[in-house]
Amino acid sequence: MISAETRDILVNGLWKQNPGIVQLLGLCPLLAISNNVVNALSLGLATTLVMALSSGAVALVRNIIPNQIRIAVFVLIIAALVTGVELAIHAWALPLYVVLGVFLPLITTNCIVLARVEAFASKRSAAHSVFDGVVMGLGLTAVLVVLGALREILGKGTLLSGIDLALGPETRGWVLHVIPDYDGFLLAILPPGAFIGLGLLIALRNMIENVRAERTLTPATTHLAAPPATAASGEAA
Amino acid sequence: MSGPLARDALRETLRETASTAFTLLLFAVVCAALLAGAYLATRPAIEHSEQAEKRALLIQVLPPGGFDNDLVQAARALPVDRLLGLKRPGQAYVARRGATAVAVVLEAVAPDGYAGEIRLLVGITADGALTGVRVTAHKETPGLGDYIEVAKNDWILQFDGKRLDAPATEGWKVRKDGGQFDAYAGATITPRAVVKAVHSALRYFAAHRDTLLAAPGDAAPPPQKEPTP
Numbered sequence: 001m002i003s004a005e006t007r008d009i010l011v012n013g014l015w016k017q018n019p020g021i022v023q024l025l026g027l028c029p030l031l032a033i034s035n036n037v038v039n040a041l042s043l044g045l046a047t048t049l050v051m052a053l054s055s056g057a058v059a060l061v062r063n064i065i066p067n068q069i070r071i072a073v074f075v076l077i078i079a080a081l082v083t084g085v086e087l088a089i090h091a092w093a094l095p096l097y098v099v100l101g102v103f104l105p106l107i108t109t110n111c112i113v114l115a116r117v118e119a120f121a122s123k124r125s126a127a128h129s130v131f132d133g134v135v136m137g138l139g140l141t142a143v144l145v146v147l148g149a150l151r152e153i154l155g156k157g158t159l160l161s162g163i164d165l166a167l168g169p170e171t172r173g174w175v176l177h178v179i180p181d182y183d184g185f186l187l188a189i190l191p192p193g194a195f196i197g198l199g200l201l202i203a204l205r206n207m208i209e210n211v212r213a214e215r216t217l218t219p220a221t222t223h224l225a226a227p228p229a230t231a232a233s234g235e236a237a
Numbered sequence: 238m239s240g241p242l243a244r245d246a247l248r249e250t251l252r253e254t255a256s257t258a259f260t261l262l263l264f265a266v267v268c269a270a271l272l273a274g275a276y277l278a279t280r281p282a283i284e285h286s287e288q289a290e291k292r293a294l295l296i297q298v299l300p301p302g303g304f305d306n307d308l309v310q311a312a313r314a315l316p317v318d319r320l321l322g323l324k325r326p327g328q329a330y331v332a333r334r335g336a337t338a339v340a341v342v343l344e345a346v347a348p349d350g351y352a353g354e355i356r357l358l359v360g361i362t363a364d365g366a367l368t369g370v371r372v373t374a375h376k377e378t379p380g381l382g383d384y385i386e387v388a389k390n391d392w393i394l395q396f397d398g399k400r401l402d403a404p405a406t407e408g409w410k411v412r413k414d415g416g417q418f419d420a421y422a423g424a425t426i427t428p429r430a431v432v433k434a435v436h437s438a439l440r441y442f443a444a445h446r447d448t449l450l451a452a453p454g455d456a457a458p459p460p461q462k463e464p465t466p
Contacts, residue, residue: 035380065264066257073264080268084275091282094290098388101379162389189380190423 005128013135019112020143021202026112030144031194033103035155038162040148041141042099043107048137050085050107054078055121055133062122074117075108082108099162112140147197155189157182291373295330295342297387298360298369304332304339315344320441322346322354322434329449338363338450343442344373347434351426352376355385359438363450370396370435375427382427392428395419401439409436 002010019025029047033039057077058065065073086104090097097104107113116136121129152159157179164172187193288309295308308330315327327344340362347355355375360368370393372385384390395418410416411429420428442449 033379039380064260066260069257069261072261076264076268080272083272087275087279087283091279091286094286101383102376103379186423 006131009128009132009135013132013139014142015139017136018139018143018205019115019136020140020147021198021205023112023115024202025115026110026140027198028106029103029110030140030147030198031191033100034144034147034151034194034197035189036152036158036162037145037148037160039099040144042096043103044137044141044144046085046089046096046100046104047107047110047113048134048141050078050082051113051116051133051137052130053081053085053133054113054117055129056126057081058117058121059124059126059129065122070122071114071118074114074122078113078117079108112136143201147194147201150197150200151188151193153178155185155187155193157184294358294371294373298342298358298371299332299340300368304334306331306333308332308342318441320437320444322348322437331450336452338452340368341442341449343438343449345434345438345441347430349426349433350375350377350430351382351424352378355427355430355434357431357434357438359435361439361442363446365400365439365443365446367396367399367435367439369394370431372431377427378424382424384421384424385427385431392419392421393431396435399435401436401443406436409433 013019015022017023020030026047029043033043054074054077058074061073061077082105085107086097089100089104116133120132124132149159152161157177159176159178161175163174164170188197292309299308311331311333312328313331315321315323315329317323317326321327321343323344323346327346329344330342331338332340332342340360343359343361345357345359347357353376355377356373358369358371358373360370362368371387372393375383375385377383377385384392387393404417407415408417409432411418411420411425411432413420413425414429416432418428418432
Protein backbone atom coordinates (compact mmCIF):
# COMPACT_ATOMS: atom_id res chain seq x y z
CA MET A 1 0.00 0.00 0.00
CA ILE A 2 1.29 3.46 -0.80
CA SER A 3 0.25 6.57 1.07
CA ALA A 4 -1.66 9.40 -0.56
CA GLU A 5 1.42 11.62 -0.38
CA THR A 6 3.63 9.06 -2.13
CA ARG A 7 0.97 8.66 -4.79
CA ASP A 8 0.80 12.44 -5.25
CA ILE A 9 4.57 12.67 -5.69
CA LEU A 10 4.49 9.89 -8.29
CA VAL A 11 1.59 11.32 -10.28
CA ASN A 12 3.00 14.85 -10.19
CA GLY A 13 6.52 13.89 -11.21
CA LEU A 14 5.58 11.54 -14.00
CA TRP A 15 2.50 13.27 -15.43
CA LYS A 16 0.67 16.20 -13.82
CA GLN A 17 3.77 18.33 -13.15
CA ASN A 18 6.19 16.56 -15.48
CA PRO A 19 9.30 18.78 -15.64
CA GLY A 20 9.85 18.19 -19.34
CA ILE A 21 6.41 18.77 -20.86
CA VAL A 22 4.39 20.59 -18.17
CA GLN A 23 6.72 22.71 -16.03
CA LEU A 24 9.03 23.16 -19.05
CA LEU A 25 12.00 23.40 -16.74
CA GLY A 26 15.41 22.00 -17.60
CA LEU A 27 15.05 22.65 -21.31
CA CYS A 28 18.76 23.33 -21.88
CA PRO A 29 19.80 19.66 -21.70
CA LEU A 30 16.44 18.53 -23.03
CA LEU A 31 16.98 20.36 -26.28
CA ALA A 32 20.73 19.96 -26.57
CA ILE A 33 21.35 16.32 -25.83
CA SER A 34 18.12 14.61 -26.86
CA ASN A 35 19.43 13.83 -30.36
CA ASN A 36 19.68 10.14 -29.58
CA VAL A 37 18.41 7.71 -26.98
CA VAL A 38 21.76 6.87 -25.37
CA ASN A 39 22.67 10.52 -24.73
CA ALA A 40 19.17 11.28 -23.48
CA LEU A 41 19.08 8.34 -21.09
CA SER A 42 22.61 9.00 -19.77
CA LEU A 43 21.98 12.66 -19.03
CA GLY A 44 18.49 11.93 -17.68
CA LEU A 45 19.84 9.44 -15.16
CA ALA A 46 22.75 11.71 -14.16
CA THR A 47 20.23 14.53 -13.58
CA THR A 48 18.02 12.18 -11.57
CA LEU A 49 20.97 11.27 -9.35
CA VAL A 50 21.80 14.94 -8.77
CA MET A 51 18.14 15.76 -8.02
CA ALA A 52 17.85 12.95 -5.48
CA LEU A 53 21.09 13.98 -3.75
CA SER A 54 20.41 17.72 -3.72
CA SER A 55 16.78 17.36 -2.58
CA GLY A 56 17.86 15.02 0.21
CA ALA A 57 20.75 17.25 1.28
CA VAL A 58 18.60 20.39 1.35
CA ALA A 59 15.78 18.66 3.24
CA LEU A 60 18.27 17.59 5.91
CA VAL A 61 19.57 21.12 6.52
CA ARG A 62 16.36 23.03 5.70
CA ASN A 63 15.79 24.14 9.30
CA ILE A 64 19.16 25.82 9.77
CA ILE A 65 19.17 27.86 6.54
CA PRO A 66 18.10 31.50 7.07
CA ASN A 67 15.30 32.36 4.66
CA GLN A 68 17.11 35.36 3.09
CA ILE A 69 20.07 33.34 1.82
CA ARG A 70 18.33 30.06 1.06
CA ILE A 71 18.70 30.32 -2.72
CA ALA A 72 22.43 31.02 -2.42
CA VAL A 73 22.86 28.02 -0.14
CA PHE A 74 20.77 25.79 -2.43
CA VAL A 75 22.89 26.74 -5.44
CA LEU A 76 26.05 26.14 -3.42
CA ILE A 77 24.86 22.67 -2.40
CA ILE A 78 23.72 21.78 -5.93
CA ALA A 79 26.97 23.00 -7.49
CA ALA A 80 29.06 21.06 -4.99
CA LEU A 81 27.03 17.89 -5.55
CA VAL A 82 27.20 18.19 -9.33
CA THR A 83 30.97 18.65 -9.20
CA GLY A 84 31.23 15.65 -6.90
CA VAL A 85 29.13 13.53 -9.23
CA GLU A 86 31.17 14.77 -12.20
CA LEU A 87 34.45 13.78 -10.52
CA ALA A 88 33.04 10.37 -9.61
CA ILE A 89 31.79 9.71 -13.16
CA HIS A 90 35.12 10.89 -14.58
CA ALA A 91 37.00 8.52 -12.28
CA TRP A 92 34.86 5.41 -12.42
CA ALA A 93 32.66 5.67 -15.49
CA LEU A 94 34.93 7.29 -18.08
CA PRO A 95 32.82 6.29 -21.12
CA LEU A 96 29.76 7.96 -19.60
CA TYR A 97 31.88 11.05 -18.90
CA VAL A 98 32.91 11.12 -22.56
CA VAL A 99 29.31 10.79 -23.75
CA LEU A 100 27.91 13.53 -21.49
CA GLY A 101 30.77 15.97 -22.01
CA VAL A 102 30.06 19.54 -21.04
CA PHE A 103 26.41 18.80 -20.21
CA LEU A 104 27.42 17.04 -17.02
CA PRO A 105 28.64 20.20 -15.20
CA LEU A 106 25.76 22.10 -16.81
CA ILE A 107 23.32 20.09 -14.67
CA THR A 108 24.07 22.78 -12.06
CA THR A 109 22.25 25.33 -14.18
CA ASN A 110 19.29 23.05 -14.82
CA CYS A 111 16.36 24.93 -13.33
CA ILE A 112 14.42 21.82 -12.45
CA VAL A 113 17.00 20.90 -9.79
CA LEU A 114 16.72 24.26 -8.03
CA ALA A 115 12.96 24.34 -8.60
CA ARG A 116 12.35 21.04 -6.78
CA VAL A 117 14.73 22.00 -4.00
CA GLU A 118 12.95 25.33 -3.48
CA ALA A 119 9.37 24.14 -4.04
CA PHE A 120 9.56 20.77 -2.33
CA ALA A 121 12.71 19.81 -0.44
CA SER A 122 12.92 23.04 1.58
CA LYS A 123 9.55 22.22 3.19
CA ARG A 124 9.38 18.42 3.42
CA SER A 125 11.09 15.48 5.07
CA ALA A 126 14.31 14.08 3.64
CA ALA A 127 12.75 10.77 2.58
CA HIS A 128 9.92 12.42 0.68
CA SER A 129 12.34 14.90 -0.87
CA VAL A 130 14.67 12.20 -2.16
CA PHE A 131 11.66 10.35 -3.56
CA ASP A 132 10.38 13.53 -5.20
CA GLY A 133 13.83 14.17 -6.71
CA VAL A 134 13.98 10.64 -8.13
CA VAL A 135 10.45 10.74 -9.54
CA MET A 136 10.85 14.22 -11.05
CA GLY A 137 14.19 13.12 -12.51
CA LEU A 138 12.61 10.02 -13.99
CA GLY A 139 9.77 12.12 -15.40
CA LEU A 140 12.36 14.30 -17.13
CA THR A 141 14.31 11.23 -18.24
CA ALA A 142 11.18 9.70 -19.78
CA VAL A 143 10.56 12.84 -21.85
CA LEU A 144 14.24 12.99 -22.83
CA VAL A 145 14.22 9.37 -23.96
CA VAL A 146 10.98 9.70 -25.96
CA LEU A 147 12.26 12.88 -27.60
CA GLY A 148 15.66 11.25 -28.19
CA ALA A 149 14.05 8.21 -29.79
CA LEU A 150 11.86 10.40 -31.97
CA ARG A 151 14.81 12.50 -33.17
CA GLU A 152 17.10 9.52 -33.65
CA ILE A 153 14.59 7.52 -35.70
CA LEU A 154 13.66 10.52 -37.85
CA GLY A 155 17.17 11.89 -38.12
CA LYS A 156 19.29 8.77 -38.50
CA GLY A 157 16.88 5.87 -38.85
CA THR A 158 18.44 4.07 -35.87
CA LEU A 159 17.87 3.50 -32.17
CA LEU A 160 20.53 3.13 -29.46
CA SER A 161 23.37 4.33 -31.73
CA GLY A 162 26.40 5.17 -29.60
CA ILE A 163 25.52 2.56 -26.96
CA ASP A 164 29.06 1.22 -27.33
CA LEU A 165 30.38 4.57 -26.05
CA ALA A 166 28.47 4.14 -22.80
CA LEU A 167 28.60 0.38 -22.24
CA GLY A 168 31.70 -0.78 -24.16
CA PRO A 169 32.38 -2.04 -27.68
CA GLU A 170 30.69 -5.43 -27.14
CA THR A 171 27.29 -3.71 -27.18
CA ARG A 172 27.82 -2.32 -30.68
CA GLY A 173 25.43 -4.96 -32.00
CA TRP A 174 22.56 -3.57 -29.94
CA VAL A 175 22.05 -0.68 -32.35
CA LEU A 176 18.68 -1.07 -34.06
CA HIS A 177 18.40 0.02 -37.67
CA VAL A 178 14.72 0.92 -37.60
CA ILE A 179 14.68 2.25 -41.14
CA PRO A 180 17.26 0.41 -43.30
CA ASP A 181 19.25 2.40 -45.90
CA TYR A 182 17.99 5.68 -44.50
CA ASP A 183 19.60 8.88 -45.80
CA GLY A 184 18.99 10.83 -42.63
CA PHE A 185 16.95 13.92 -41.90
CA LEU A 186 19.35 16.52 -40.51
CA LEU A 187 16.64 18.83 -39.18
CA ALA A 188 15.62 16.26 -36.58
CA ILE A 189 19.18 16.02 -35.23
CA LEU A 190 19.79 19.78 -35.20
CA PRO A 191 18.37 22.00 -32.41
CA PRO A 192 15.17 22.92 -34.35
CA GLY A 193 14.29 19.22 -34.31
CA ALA A 194 14.33 19.35 -30.52
CA PHE A 195 11.94 22.32 -30.41
CA ILE A 196 9.57 20.77 -32.93
CA GLY A 197 9.67 17.39 -31.22
CA LEU A 198 9.08 18.92 -27.79
CA GLY A 199 6.17 20.94 -29.19
CA LEU A 200 4.60 17.77 -30.56
CA LEU A 201 5.02 15.98 -27.21
CA ILE A 202 3.41 18.89 -25.32
CA ALA A 203 0.55 18.93 -27.84
CA LEU A 204 0.09 15.19 -27.43
CA ARG A 205 -0.04 15.49 -23.65
CA ASN A 206 -2.54 18.35 -23.78
CA MET A 207 -4.68 16.34 -26.20
CA ILE A 208 -4.74 13.38 -23.82
CA GLU A 209 -5.63 15.67 -20.91
CA ASN A 210 -8.43 17.29 -22.90
CA VAL A 211 -9.91 13.96 -23.88
CA ARG A 212 -9.78 12.76 -20.29
CA ALA A 213 -11.37 15.96 -19.04
CA GLU A 214 -14.23 15.63 -21.50
CA ARG A 215 -14.82 12.01 -20.56
CA THR A 216 -15.03 12.61 -16.85
CA LEU A 217 -17.17 15.72 -17.46
CA THR A 218 -15.52 17.44 -14.52
CA PRO A 219 -13.52 20.27 -16.09
CA ALA A 220 -12.48 21.39 -12.61
CA THR A 221 -9.73 18.74 -12.53
CA THR A 222 -7.83 20.27 -15.42
CA HIS A 223 -6.72 23.31 -13.47
CA LEU A 224 -4.44 21.07 -11.42
CA ALA A 225 -2.01 20.95 -14.30
CA ALA A 226 0.06 24.11 -14.38
CA PRO A 227 -0.37 26.10 -17.58
CA PRO A 228 2.87 25.57 -19.53
CA ALA A 229 3.13 29.10 -20.89
CA THR A 230 3.50 30.75 -17.48
CA ALA A 231 5.72 28.07 -16.00
CA ALA A 232 8.25 28.48 -18.79
CA SER A 233 9.33 31.97 -17.73
CA GLY A 234 11.76 30.69 -15.08
CA GLU A 235 13.98 28.83 -17.48
CA ALA A 236 17.66 29.69 -17.53
CA ALA A 237 19.52 28.15 -20.39
CA MET B 238 11.41 56.37 18.39
CA SER B 239 13.73 56.80 21.34
CA GLY B 240 17.52 56.53 21.13
CA PRO B 241 18.12 53.30 23.07
CA LEU B 242 15.33 51.48 21.17
CA ALA B 243 16.79 52.46 17.79
CA ARG B 244 20.19 51.34 18.97
CA ASP B 245 18.73 48.02 20.08
CA ALA B 246 17.05 47.56 16.71
CA LEU B 247 20.32 48.34 14.95
CA ARG B 248 22.20 45.90 17.17
CA GLU B 249 19.59 43.24 16.48
CA THR B 250 19.87 43.79 12.72
CA LEU B 251 23.65 43.61 12.87
CA ARG B 252 23.49 40.42 14.93
CA GLU B 253 21.12 38.82 12.44
CA THR B 254 23.24 39.87 9.47
CA ALA B 255 26.36 38.49 11.07
CA SER B 256 24.64 35.20 11.90
CA THR B 257 23.28 34.88 8.36
CA ALA B 258 26.68 35.64 6.85
CA PHE B 259 28.26 33.12 9.19
CA THR B 260 25.78 30.42 8.10
CA LEU B 261 26.55 31.07 4.45
CA LEU B 262 30.27 30.95 5.20
CA LEU B 263 29.77 27.69 7.06
CA PHE B 264 28.01 26.12 4.08
CA ALA B 265 30.72 27.37 1.73
CA VAL B 266 33.44 25.86 3.94
CA VAL B 267 31.62 22.53 4.28
CA CYS B 268 30.96 22.34 0.51
CA ALA B 269 34.58 23.26 -0.28
CA ALA B 270 35.82 20.59 2.14
CA LEU B 271 33.54 17.97 0.57
CA LEU B 272 34.76 18.95 -2.91
CA ALA B 273 38.39 18.80 -1.81
CA GLY B 274 37.74 15.34 -0.42
CA ALA B 275 35.99 14.21 -3.59
CA TYR B 276 38.85 15.61 -5.69
CA LEU B 277 41.51 13.82 -3.65
CA ALA B 278 39.52 10.58 -3.62
CA THR B 279 39.02 10.54 -7.39
CA ARG B 280 42.36 12.00 -8.51
CA PRO B 281 44.32 8.70 -8.77
CA ALA B 282 41.50 7.05 -10.70
CA ILE B 283 41.12 10.04 -13.02
CA GLU B 284 44.88 10.27 -13.68
CA HIS B 285 45.03 6.55 -14.30
CA SER B 286 42.15 6.61 -16.77
CA GLU B 287 43.54 9.69 -18.52
CA GLN B 288 46.98 8.08 -18.96
CA ALA B 289 45.44 4.84 -20.18
CA GLU B 290 43.37 6.85 -22.60
CA LYS B 291 46.50 8.67 -23.82
CA ARG B 292 48.35 5.39 -24.44
CA ALA B 293 45.33 4.02 -26.28
CA LEU B 294 45.16 7.18 -28.40
CA LEU B 295 48.90 7.09 -29.20
CA ILE B 296 48.55 3.50 -30.39
CA GLN B 297 45.64 4.53 -32.64
CA VAL B 298 47.65 7.11 -34.56
CA LEU B 299 50.52 4.68 -35.27
CA PRO B 300 50.52 1.54 -37.38
CA PRO B 301 50.19 -1.52 -35.11
CA GLY B 302 53.37 -3.44 -34.33
CA GLY B 303 55.57 -1.01 -36.21
CA PHE B 304 57.56 -0.05 -33.11
CA ASP B 305 58.86 -1.67 -29.93
CA ASN B 306 59.53 1.15 -27.44
CA ASP B 307 57.31 2.61 -24.70
CA LEU B 308 55.89 5.75 -26.28
CA VAL B 309 55.05 7.55 -23.04
CA GLN B 310 58.64 6.95 -21.86
CA ALA B 311 59.98 8.26 -25.16
CA ALA B 312 58.22 11.61 -24.83
CA ARG B 313 60.25 14.74 -25.53
CA ALA B 314 59.35 18.37 -25.16
CA LEU B 315 57.99 20.41 -28.06
CA PRO B 316 58.62 24.16 -27.90
CA VAL B 317 55.88 26.75 -28.17
CA ASP B 318 55.49 27.09 -31.92
CA ARG B 319 53.05 28.86 -34.19
CA LEU B 320 52.86 25.95 -36.62
CA LEU B 321 51.80 23.54 -33.89
CA GLY B 322 49.45 26.10 -32.37
CA LEU B 323 50.85 25.37 -28.91
CA LYS B 324 50.57 28.05 -26.26
CA ARG B 325 52.43 25.93 -23.73
CA PRO B 326 55.24 23.48 -24.50
CA GLY B 327 53.79 20.21 -25.75
CA GLN B 328 55.17 16.72 -26.23
CA ALA B 329 56.34 14.58 -29.08
CA TYR B 330 56.40 10.78 -28.82
CA VAL B 331 59.00 9.02 -30.96
CA ALA B 332 58.23 5.47 -32.03
CA ARG B 333 61.33 3.34 -32.64
CA ARG B 334 62.03 -0.13 -33.84
CA GLY B 335 65.38 -0.98 -32.29
CA ALA B 336 67.43 2.18 -32.69
CA THR B 337 65.65 3.43 -35.80
CA ALA B 338 63.00 6.11 -35.43
CA VAL B 339 60.05 4.95 -37.53
CA ALA B 340 57.48 7.58 -36.67
CA VAL B 341 56.67 10.47 -34.37
CA VAL B 342 53.44 11.59 -32.72
CA LEU B 343 53.15 15.37 -32.33
CA GLU B 344 50.79 17.21 -30.01
CA ALA B 345 49.20 20.03 -31.95
CA VAL B 346 46.40 22.50 -31.37
CA ALA B 347 43.88 23.92 -33.82
CA PRO B 348 43.34 27.34 -32.22
CA ASP B 349 40.40 28.37 -34.39
CA GLY B 350 37.70 25.78 -33.68
CA TYR B 351 34.08 26.83 -33.38
CA ALA B 352 34.37 26.82 -29.58
CA GLY B 353 38.04 27.41 -28.89
CA GLU B 354 40.99 25.09 -29.11
CA ILE B 355 40.88 21.60 -30.58
CA ARG B 356 43.77 19.49 -29.26
CA LEU B 357 45.18 16.90 -31.65
CA LEU B 358 47.63 14.04 -31.84
CA VAL B 359 49.25 13.80 -35.26
CA GLY B 360 51.16 10.62 -36.17
CA ILE B 361 53.77 11.01 -38.94
CA THR B 362 56.16 8.37 -40.32
CA ALA B 363 59.87 9.14 -40.65
CA ASP B 364 59.35 9.79 -44.36
CA GLY B 365 56.52 12.25 -43.80
CA ALA B 366 53.27 10.32 -44.35
CA LEU B 367 50.40 10.71 -41.87
CA THR B 368 49.68 7.52 -39.97
CA GLY B 369 46.71 8.94 -38.13
CA VAL B 370 45.16 11.99 -36.49
CA ARG B 371 43.06 11.96 -33.33
CA VAL B 372 41.28 14.66 -31.33
CA THR B 373 42.16 14.54 -27.64
CA ALA B 374 40.15 17.49 -26.34
CA HIS B 375 37.67 19.93 -27.84
CA LYS B 376 34.64 22.02 -26.94
CA GLU B 377 32.83 21.78 -30.27
CA THR B 378 29.03 21.57 -30.25
CA PRO B 379 27.91 18.10 -29.15
CA GLY B 380 25.96 16.38 -31.89
CA LEU B 381 27.12 18.89 -34.48
CA GLY B 382 30.86 19.61 -34.54
CA ASP B 383 31.92 16.57 -32.55
CA TYR B 384 32.13 14.24 -35.54
CA ILE B 385 35.88 14.93 -35.46
CA GLU B 386 36.01 12.38 -32.61
CA VAL B 387 36.80 8.95 -33.99
CA ALA B 388 34.40 7.44 -31.48
CA LYS B 389 31.51 9.25 -33.14
CA ASN B 390 32.50 9.31 -36.80
CA ASP B 391 35.12 8.05 -39.27
CA TRP B 392 35.72 11.58 -40.56
CA ILE B 393 39.19 11.94 -39.00
CA LEU B 394 40.43 8.78 -40.80
CA GLN B 395 40.60 10.56 -44.15
CA PHE B 396 43.96 12.05 -43.12
CA ASP B 397 45.60 8.62 -43.08
CA GLY B 398 48.32 8.35 -45.74
CA LYS B 399 48.21 12.04 -46.71
CA ARG B 400 51.53 13.93 -46.99
CA LEU B 401 52.64 17.53 -47.04
CA ASP B 402 52.90 17.42 -50.85
CA ALA B 403 49.99 15.02 -51.47
CA PRO B 404 47.59 16.69 -51.78
CA ALA B 405 49.39 19.89 -52.77
CA THR B 406 48.96 22.99 -50.63
CA GLU B 407 45.73 24.15 -52.31
CA GLY B 408 44.20 20.72 -51.62
CA TRP B 409 44.67 21.09 -47.85
CA LYS B 410 41.23 22.61 -47.35
CA VAL B 411 37.69 21.33 -46.85
CA ARG B 412 35.81 20.58 -50.06
CA LYS B 413 33.58 23.62 -49.58
CA ASP B 414 36.68 25.83 -49.82
CA GLY B 415 37.97 24.02 -52.90
CA GLY B 416 40.13 21.46 -51.13
CA GLN B 417 40.15 17.69 -50.83
CA PHE B 418 38.67 17.08 -47.39
CA ASP B 419 35.04 16.24 -46.69
CA ALA B 420 33.01 18.15 -44.13
CA TYR B 421 29.41 17.91 -42.97
CA ALA B 422 26.99 20.65 -43.91
CA GLY B 423 26.18 22.87 -40.95
CA ALA B 424 29.56 22.40 -39.26
CA THR B 425 32.45 23.45 -41.48
CA ILE B 426 34.35 25.68 -39.05
CA THR B 427 35.43 22.69 -36.99
CA PRO B 428 36.85 20.54 -39.84
CA ARG B 429 38.41 23.64 -41.45
CA ALA B 430 40.36 24.24 -38.23
CA VAL B 431 41.44 20.60 -38.00
CA VAL B 432 42.59 20.39 -41.63
CA LYS B 433 44.59 23.61 -41.21
CA ALA B 434 46.21 22.36 -37.99
CA VAL B 435 47.19 18.99 -39.49
CA HIS B 436 48.71 20.74 -42.49
CA SER B 437 50.69 23.04 -40.18
CA ALA B 438 51.89 20.07 -38.13
CA LEU B 439 53.21 18.46 -41.32
CA ARG B 440 55.02 21.68 -42.18
CA TYR B 441 56.52 21.72 -38.68
CA PHE B 442 57.64 18.11 -39.11
CA ALA B 443 59.23 18.91 -42.48
CA ALA B 444 61.18 21.79 -40.93
CA HIS B 445 62.32 19.95 -37.79
CA ARG B 446 62.46 16.34 -38.93
CA ASP B 447 66.03 15.59 -37.90
CA THR B 448 65.71 17.13 -34.44
CA LEU B 449 62.46 15.31 -33.79
CA LEU B 450 63.75 11.91 -34.81
CA ALA B 451 67.23 12.22 -33.23
CA ALA B 452 68.29 9.42 -30.86
CA PRO B 453 67.21 9.81 -27.22
CA GLY B 454 70.76 10.57 -26.08
CA ASP B 455 70.83 13.84 -28.00
CA ALA B 456 67.90 15.42 -26.19
CA ALA B 457 69.13 18.86 -27.14
CA PRO B 458 69.16 19.61 -30.85
CA PRO B 459 72.63 18.48 -31.96
CA PRO B 460 74.69 21.14 -33.73
CA GLN B 461 76.17 18.52 -36.03
CA LYS B 462 74.51 15.33 -37.10
CA GLU B 463 76.24 12.35 -35.61
CA PRO B 464 75.96 8.84 -36.96
CA THR B 465 73.56 6.87 -34.79
CA PRO B 466 75.10 3.73 -33.35
